Amino acid sequence: xxxxxxxxxxxxxxxxxxxxxxxxxxxxxxxxxxxxxxxxxxxxxxxxxxxxxxxxxxxxxxxxxxxxxxxxxxxxxxxxxxxxxxxxxxxxxxxxxxxxxxxxxxxxxxxxxx
Amino acid sequence: xxxxxxxxxxxxxxxxxxxxxxxxxxxxxxxxxxxxxxxxxxxxxxxxxxxxxxxxxxxxxxxxxxxxxxxxxxxxxxxxxxxxxxxxxxxxxxxxxxxxxxxxxxxxxxxxx
Numbered sequence: 001x002x003x004x005x006x007x008x009x010x011x012x013x014x015x016x017x018x019x020x021x022x023x024x025x026x027x028x029x030x031x032x033x034x035x036x037x038x039x040x041x042x043x044x045x046x047x048x049x050x051x052x053x054x055x056x057x058x059x060x061x062x063x064x065x066x067x068x069x070x071x072x073x074x075x076x077x078x079x080x081x082x083x084x085x086x087x088x089x090x091x092x093x094x095x096x097x098x099x100x101x102x103x104x105x106x107x108x109x110x111x112x113x114x
Numbered sequence: 115x116x117x118x119x120x121x122x123x124x125x126x127x128x129x130x131x132x133x134x135x136x137x138x139x140x141x142x143x144x145x146x147x148x149x150x151x152x153x154x155x156x157x158x159x160x161x162x163x164x165x166x167x168x169x170x171x172x173x174x175x176x177x178x179x180x181x182x183x184x185x186x187x188x189x190x191x192x193x194x195x196x197x198x199x200x201x202x203x204x205x206x207x208x209x210x211x212x213x214x215x216x217x218x219x220x221x222x223x224x225x226x227x
Contacts, residue, residue: 033213045204047216047218101172
């Protein structure tokens with residue numbers, strides 16, 4: 001069964017505007033971790049932000065924030081003040097329980113327009 | 115500089131040949147992982163290892179083999195049994211942090227013809 005779902009294959013945003021990339025997940029574990037990675041055209045995966053299932057506050061890292069809605073099982077990434085360099089693939093991922101391996105969604109391609 | 119290196123960046127092989135992809139890390143991480151990525155898709159876990167001389171199969175281990183003789187190294191062999199080996203292969207590692215976030219190497223693009 002698909003554990004991580006990213007329903008937006010592609011998104012466009014105007015430079016300097018904010019954009020939300022959707023991610024829903026499925027787990028029966030009470031303890032889990034949610035991650036967002038950025039993959040530029042070079043192919044390397046860049047870790048952006050992490051949210052633990054017991055974290056009461058939404059995670060933030062600079063222009064990135066994670067809108068964590070536990071009851072809805074969603075972990076959307078919000079990028080504020082988009083820059084041209086934000087154009088890339090973005091992947092949501094989850095780690096369950098004490099396991100250290102992750103499962104990834106299919107990704108969303110973000111294009112920032114000048 | 116601490117990081118993960120994968121070599122080569124591009125690799126070409128003939129069908130029926132085994133090929134080994136290199137992954138080395140100097141981050142002192144105990145866990146290492148191999149993923150496969152096909153065009154336009156997410157990452158799928160092939161194998162992972164949490165300690166030296168031990169590793170576990172991921173979701174798509176068939177046709178692949180790994181070894182973990184040293185903490186720093188986790189080579190992946192793509193065998194001739196792998197039906198569709200052409201893909202982008204990414205290696206990652208993680209340490210003992212609160213989140214166990216993984217850090218990735220630059221990847222190896224394997225083409226088998």
